[in-house]
Amino acid sequence: MSVEIKDMMQDIGKRARSASRAMARASSEQKNQALLHIANLVRQKAGEIQKVNQVDVERAKTNGQDPAFIDRLAMTAKTIETMALGLEQIVSLEDPIGKTTSLKKQASGIELGQMRVPLGVIGIIYESRPNVTIDAAALCLKSGNAVILRGGSEAIDSNTLLAQIIQDGLAAAGLPKDAVQVVTTTDRSAVGEMITMTEYIDVIVPRGGKSLIARLMAEARVPMIKHLDGICHTYIDADADLAMAIKVCDNAKTQRYAPCNAMETLLVNQAIASKVLPQLCKIYQDKGVELRVDALTRSTLEASGFKNLVDATEEDWQTEYLAPILSIKTVADIDEAMNHIERYGSKHTDAIITNNKAQADRFLREVDSASVMVNASTRFADGFEYGLGAEIGISNDKLHARGPVGLEGLTSLKYIVMGHGEIRN
Amino acid sequence: MSVEIKDMMQDIGKRARSASRAMARASSEQKNQALLHIANLVRQKAGEIQKVNQVDVERAKTNGQDPAFIDRLAMTAKTIETMALGLEQIVSLEDPIGKTTSLKKQASGIELGQMRVPLGVIGIIYESRPNVTIDAAALCLKSGNAVILRGGSEAIDSNTLLAQIIQDGLAAAGLPKDAVQVVTTTDRSAVGEMITMTEYIDVIVPRGGKSLIARLMAEARVPMIKHLDGICHTYIDADADLAMAIKVCDNAKTQRYAPCNAMETLLVNQAIASKVLPQLCKIYQDKGVELRVDALTRSTLEASGFKNLVDATEEDWQTEYLAPILSIKTVADIDEAMNHIERYGSKHTDAIITNNKAQADRFLREVDSASVMVNASTRFADGFEYGLGAEIGISNDKLHARGPVGLEGLTSLKYIVMGHGEIRN
Numbered sequence: 042m043s044v045e046i047k048d049m050m051q052d053i054g055k056r057a058r059s060a061s062r063a064m065a066r067a068s069s070e071q072k073n074q075a076l077l078h079i080a081n082l083v084r085q086k087a088g089e090i091q092k093v094n095q096v097d098v099e100r101a102k103t104n105g106q107d108p109a110f111i112d113r114l115a116m117t118a119k120t121i122e123t124m125a126l127g128l129e130q131i132v133s134l135e136d137p138i139g140k141t142t143s144l145k146k147q148a149s150g151i152e153l154g155q156m157r158v159p160l161g162v163i164g165i166i167y168e169s170r171p172n173v174t175i176d177a178a179a180l181c182l183k184s185g186n187a188v189i190l191r192g193g194s195e196a197i198d199s200n201t202l203l204a205q206i207i208q209d210g211l212a213a214a215g216l217p218k219d220a221v222q223v224v225t226t227t228d229r230s231a232v233g234e235m236i237t238m239t240e241y242i243d244v245i246v247p248r249g250g251k252s253l254i255a256r257l258m259a260e261a262r263v264p265m266i267k268h269l270d271g272i273c274h275t276y277i278d279a280d281a282d283l284a285m286a287i288k289v290c291d292n293a294k295t296q297r298y299a300p301c302n303a304m305e306t307l308l309v310n311q312a313i314a315s316k317v318l319p320q321l322c323k324i325y326q327d328k329g330v331e332l333r334v335d336a337l338t339r340s341t342l343e344a345s346g347f348k349n350l351v352d353a354t355e356e357d358w359q360t361e362y363l364a365p366i367l368s369i370k371t372v373a374d375i376d377e378a379m380n381h382i383e384r385y386g387s388k389h390t391d392a393i394i395t396n397n398k399a400q401a402d403r404f405l406r407e408v409d410s411a412s413v414m415v416n417a418s419t420r421f422a423d424g425f426e427y428g429l430g431a432e433i434g435i436s437n438d439k440l441h442a443r444g445p446v447g448l449e450g451l452t453s454l455k456y457i458v459m460g461h462g463e464i465r466n
Numbered sequence: 467m468s469v470e471i472k473d474m475m476q477d478i479g480k481r482a483r484s485a486s487r488a489m490a491r492a493s494s495e496q497k498n499q500a501l502l503h504i505a506n507l508v509r510q511k512a513g514e515i516q517k518v519n520q521v522d523v524e525r526a527k528t529n530g531q532d533p534a535f536i537d538r539l540a541m542t543a544k545t546i547e548t549m550a551l552g553l554e555q556i557v558s559l560e561d562p563i564g565k566t567t568s569l570k571k572q573a574s575g576i577e578l579g580q581m582r583v584p585l586g587v588i589g590i591i592y593e594s595r596p597n598v599t600i601d602a603a604a605l606c607l608k609s610g611n612a613v614i615l616r617g618g619s620e621a622i623d624s625n626t627l628l629a630q631i632i633q634d635g636l637a638a639a640g641l642p643k644d645a646v647q648v649v650t651t652t653d654r655s656a657v658g659e660m661i662t663m664t665e666y667i668d669v670i671v672p673r674g675g676k677s678l679i680a681r682l683m684a685e686a687r688v689p690m691i692k693h694l695d696g697i698c699h700t701y702i703d704a705d706a707d708l709a710m711a712i713k714v715c716d717n718a719k720t721q722r723y724a725p726c727n728a729m730e731t732l733l734v735n736q737a738i739a740s741k742v743l744p745q746l747c748k749i750y751q752d753k754g755v756e757l758r759v760d761a762l763t764r765s766t767l768e769a770s771g772f773k774n775l776v777d778a779t780e781e782d783w784q785t786e787y788l789a790p791i792l793s794i795k796t797v798a799d800i801d802e803a804m805n806h807i808e809r810y811g812s813k814h815t816d817a818i819i820t821n822n823k824a825q826a827d828r829f830l831r832e833v834d835s836a837s838v839m840v841n842a843s844t845r846f847a848d849g850f851e852y853g854l855g856a857e858i859g860i861s862n863d864k865l866h867a868r869g870p871v872g873l874e875g876l877t878s879l880k881y882i883v884m885g886h887g888e889i890r891n
Contacts, residue, residue, distance in 0.1 A: 062808065066832060139831060147853050151842050156830065160864050243864055264689065264865050285887035292889035383487065392883075405581065405882050406564060407491060417576050417885025426890070427881065428572050439585050439668055439878040440689050441866040453864040456852065457830050458817075460842025462710035464717035465851070 046226060050234035053189055053222050054241025057162045060219035061187035065159050069136035071214050072183055079210030080128035083175065086206060087121045094171065094199045101195050113169045114196055124175045127431065131179045134430040137448050138185040144459055152459040157452050159185035161243040164235050165433075166191045166257065168249040171199035177248070178207050178221045180433050184451040187220045189242065191235060194227035201225055236261040246433055246446075251361075266442050266450060268435045270361040271301030271389040273419040276378040276404070278395035279312040285416060286313075286394045287321045292418040293392070295328050299363050301435060302390050302412075302422040306358060307369045308378045311337065314371045319345040322369075330365045333357045337371035358385040375400055379407055386410060388437055390422040411437065411444035471651060475659035478614055478647050479666025482587045485644035486612035490584050494561035496639050497608055504635030505553035508600065511631060512546045519596065519624045526620050538594045539621055549600045552856065556604045559855040562873050563610040569884055577884040582877050584610035586668040589660050591616045591682065593674040596624035602673070603632050603646045605858050609876040612645045614667065616660060619652035626650055661686040671858055671871075676786075691867050691875060693860045695786040696726030696814040698844040701803040701829070703820035704737040710841060711738075711819040712746045717843040718817070720753050724788050726860060727815050727837075727847040731783060732794045733803045736762065739796045744770040747794075755790045758782045762796035783810040800825055804832055811835060813862055815847040836862065836869035
């Protein structure tokens with residue numbers, strides 16, 4: 042890495058660390074004022090944002106980026122208004138910082154509690170969507186953290202303008218501009234420095250595709266709150282309500298194909314397979330979902346006249362399609378279902394459809410995933426649906442934050458001790 | 467690394483992962499039965515343990531290890547009984563696994579809660595004390611985890627016997643022996659494999675000196691719950707109760723010198739310095755504590771006839787002495803005190819002595835340490851004193867577990883959703 046990039050990143054880190062102290066002390070009112078200033082500026086400058094964003098978009102087109110990429114990069118009047126609304130929504134969320142658990146007297150006489158505090162400095166590494174600049178900065182700001190944002194090089198002009206708007210909003214509320222800094226070099230080595238400067242960054246939140254995350258995981262020294270993939274399962278138990286199973290499994294797969302919480306594999310108990318599969322698979326095929334099935338499922342479906350079934354391979358069970366493709370396996374019992382999930386799942390979100398409480402309880406307790414559900418669509422695994430108000434991401438990790446991560450995931454608990462002159466014996 | 471070591475560690479990892487599923491399902495009663503079996507076996511085999519431990523001790527002596535090292539390695543009848551009592555104490559702790567928060571209905575109708583679950587597989591890397599084998603295994607077992615233990619090569623005979631005892635106890639309770647495995651090779655590359663096999667180990671807890679931790683931090687890919695150092699401060703505010711300040715600061719430094727929560731730097735408000743320092747420093751000097759002071763403290767103390775004061779250097783402020791040495795600085799106000807703590811502290815434990823509530827509140831909120839105390843000795847930062855029952859270590863990290871880490875720190879929360887056929891719109 043060039044000395045210049047390293048020095049630049051170290052300087053950004055130092056300034057973030059220093060700003061993080063002021064952010065930790067900031068009152069809820071001050072933080073909310075900053076968010077409202079930013080929302081107003083975003084609306085006032087909507088025209089300018091679109092103009093600058095157009096520069097990014099044109100450059101991306103010239104560079105031959107595909108339409109999906111351009112779509113993620115482009116900011117419309119609607120995207121911009123959504124950002125402003127998002128900021129106002131974060132204002133309305135309760136500030137987690139400074140909350141203290143009730144103090145509990147210990148044997149020695151000291152009173153012990155825990156206080157919620159910011160993590161310090163968060164690093165966000167993301168790809169082409171420039172709205173992440175505003176969304177992620179707002180969550181970090183509200184939770185009393187400083188943040189260093191490193192967006193995709195293709196969105197550099199949009200991100201630089203958005204950073205300016207955020208810093209103006211911070212300054213208007215009397216908060217340090219350095220609390221939100223955007224890395225404006227497109228040099229990739231800046232990311233390498235970010236993920237290793239443990240003295241200045243407390244946690245990295247990567248937002249992007251699996252390949253980005255995998256690359257960061259291989260080199261990061263700073264802890265990460267990361268989301269890898271969502272190979273989500275629904276298991277239809279022998280004691281499932283048929284109509285519910287069909288409704289929920291349809292929704293889990295087809296309501297949207299791209300989200301990480303969409304179902305990728307359906308597991309069906311053999312006792313109910315011939316009742317549920319024909320009806321459900323008709324819906325899937327009518328919606329154009331390709332079905333990749335094991336031998337048992339194939340024979341059940343073929344007995345009902347189904348065609349166009351693909352044999353599922355070992356690779357299918359471990360694939361996050363994010364597309365109108367579903368793998369289906371007929372299983373002997375809940376143990377086979379849970380073994381399959383243990384072996385092929387990604388510990389993201391898995392559901393059981395059953396009216397049998399004992400089976401539901403076993404599934405809830407034994408399936409080791411961030412979200413485990415009974416009689417609900419896996420698509421509910423989401424910060425908004427969970428009432429977190431907003432999410433910085435969904436974590437596949439078990440340490441610290443698991444599942445959808447909201448404001449609280451950007452905080453830590455410290456112990457506080459109220460004494461009266463106690464000493465240890 | 468040799469292929470053999472890598473294969474061996476991968477095999478241990480696979481077996482631990484498999485055992486972790488059975489441990490996650492184990493009832494509290496089963497886990498407690500195992501702990502009681504182990505306690506009985508430890509008592510029954512006390513003679514054998516001492517005999518085997520003697521082999522380790524003799525070898526260490528032959529290798530020229532110093533007396534402090536031998537002292538940590540040697541197991542006496544008392545050490546062994548303490549291990550058995552420790553096991554029984556962990557039986558009496560509440561089992562955190564399976565506890566569920568009350569379910570909360572969301573806008574969609576789904577009911578959302580969180581359930582406490584084990585982390586999975588814990589790796590413990592420790593140095594010469596063989597009692598860690600029992601203590602750490604017991605905490606991991608009670609919290610429903612599988613564990614891989616890698617102790618110091620000097621304690622290999624003791625650890626191998628203790629592992630056998632633990633596995634016999636597990637088997638007697640119908641739990642898989644692989645839930646507790648001891649790495650019996652003394653090849654150092656086994657550690658390198660442990661700290662990078664992310665597919666089989668969920669978290670590494672290193673227990674040992676700063677140099678061990680630093681070495682692991684440089685190479686680990688598995689997340690760590692780690693303790694680096696304890697540069698703990700006490701700040702005597704202008705509004706402190708004199709007698710309390712003297713009693714607490716004496717205890718924080720001199721009750722024991724070696725623990726990480728002993729005070730290393732005393733900060734004194736200049737308004738109270740001439741009242742508190744002479745009395746307090748007389749106690750320190752009478753107990754043989756070397757005082758390393760800044761210029762203001764020196765002039766205060768010399769005005770009272772003190773001799774044998776050492777000038778504190780920049781290095782003193784960042785040193786964890788773990789010895790009868792104390793650095794002292796006189797500060798203008800609480801801001802200078804907190805700036806000093808921010809700059810030189812290790813975010814472990816810091817205390818203020820004051821009767822001024824506003825100052826106490828600022829200190830509690832603004833000092834970014836795992837434990838922040840008012841009017842109490844820093845020596846209280848300890849799992850037992852905090853009512854955790856036992857501790858696997860003290861964490862300097864902000865993510866996941868901060869401060870003394872008990873059973874709960876070895877667990878994670880997963881989301882559970884109880885639905886009634888809800889789908890997303």
